[in-house]
Amino acid sequence: MLRIRALCARILTQFGRDRRTLVLLFVAPVLVLWLLTVILNGTAASVHVATVDLPEALQTQLSKTDAHIERADASQAKDLIDADDVAAVLSMDGDTLRVELEGTDTGKSQQVMAAVNEAMAALRKEHQSEVEAAQREAEAAMQRKAEQLQSIMANPQPKTQQRMASAVDELMQAADPEMEALAVTGVDTVYLHGGEDWKIFDFYGPVFIGIFLFVFTFITSGMSLVTERTGGTMTRFLTTPISGAQILSGYTAAFGVLSFVQSFIILGISIRFIGFPCVGNMWFLVLTCMLLAMTSVSLGLLVSALARTPFQVVQMMLLFVVPQILLCGLFDLSGAPMWLQAIGKCCPVTYGVEVLRDVMLRGQGWEAIWIDLLALFGFLAVFFVLGALGFRKKCARVRR
Structure with missing residues (x-):
């Protein structure tokens, strides 16, 4: 037992005299652990996306997602994606949304597509709500016109036929309200680098x-x-x-x-x-x-x-x-x-x-x-x- 104690004391004394080893043994691990904590606890960075002349409705929905949206013209957007300052460029090709992904970072590409899908879903939902509201308004208008037509028919007057024709025209217009078409009807995805098969x-x-x-x-x-x-x-x-x-x-x-x-x-x-x-x-x-x-x-x-x-x-x-x-x-x-x-x-x-x-x-x-x-x-x-x-x-x- 004394020999073990003596050997233990010698080793501890040896380490106590070696200040470099003590620093590396106690300070370095704490420093690395603290550094790792700062990195992992940092604010989650939003994926950066450049947009070029998008419909205002879609631009609004994109701004509500977690992505950081930056407006740019076509030349600026090309410079941004070439420099890897943005993960994607969104632009319109007719009524189709063109998503040009930088592509090297699969994680960022997935975040971009998630933001696009979220914005498109919200846009479709908003459009559907507008359609349903217009339909309800049309039904109410039809009800009013139908009641007006019944009133005309129940109380014949001079020029009743002309008034009935006008009421029928208004009834037909109320039954078929004009609706603005959906600004974006599809999504086309292209990759500047890599592709869908990249892991x-x-x-x-x-x-x-x-x-x-x-x-x-x-x-x-x-x-x-x-x-x-x-x-x-x-x-x-x-x-x-x-x-x-x-x-x-x-x-x-x-x-x-x-x-x-x-x-x-x-x-x-x-x-x-x-x-x-x-x-x-x-x-x-x-x-x-x-x-x-x-x-x-x-x-x-x-x-x-x-x-x-x-x-x-x-x-x-x-x-x-x-x-x-x-x-x-x-x-x-x-x-x-x-x-x-x-x-x-x-x-x-x-x-x-x-x-x-x-x-x-x-x-x-x-x-x-x-x-x-x-x-x-x-x-x-x-x-x-x-x-x-x-x-x-x-x-x-x-x-x-």
Whole structure:
């Protein structure tokens, strides 16, 4: 019993002296849990829909649904749906409502169609109520005219025949009231991207590809450098003329080659065997995956400078990787606080996932993705420079 107590005391003392482990053990899980709570408890975002010259009755009914309705002309609506700022554009083709869905997010498409069906049902109900009211009014008018006709027939007067003919005409008009036709008689649905056969997982496939690339590369690169440092290999490296920046460059280049092969394997299996849709250029996907993986490598090497053991690298995922997973597009952040959306824009995974979605789901080309790729390259450069500076300090300590 004393031996068990002594061993327990030694382990607790060891953890008590390791402040990094204590922070990762107690603070990081609470931080991630709080972040997840903010995301999931955020206001449910309404699906955005642009309307072009709709009948006022339908426009009114649409405004009563949960969808956020925005009036626009044809040119503005095209720009909005091309930029993925709206989930659909509603316009008229004769007396048919044309619903043009953006299509990549099946969930949003379903919300749009639910709003359209709700508005159409309300429009038909309102029209039916108007018809029934007109029929009741017509029946009352017919009753009055019939009574008037009976009165004329019961009290013959000069020009009785002319009065009877006029009363009969009025009776016929009351029996057949003029009704305005229903403004919309049908709905035609078209897809800008995708189609009815797309599943909800097709929208999240690119997200998981980006997440898995980033996470596993981060763990592998960070643990590799820490293992070499704790095993003495790094010390032997530093006795040679090689500099810290050259060591990090070598690691980044090596993992860049591995990420090239990894990208081909993951993308090939995802598209060929799992069945993820891909309507864009495969080489854009490979380039994006390589940049994302190399950014993960540079972040892993930067974080490894803060870790003393490979186990701490895994623990640091809670601080440096898990928030990126939550904010990269796995959840819809349009209803989240603005500060949380701003943090999401500071995560490299967000830009990688956006490019993967643009290419795989929308078939976008270089003109649509180059800014996101430039952002990824910027993260890569910043993480590399910071990692090199931190590594140079460690090199200086070792060489003393």
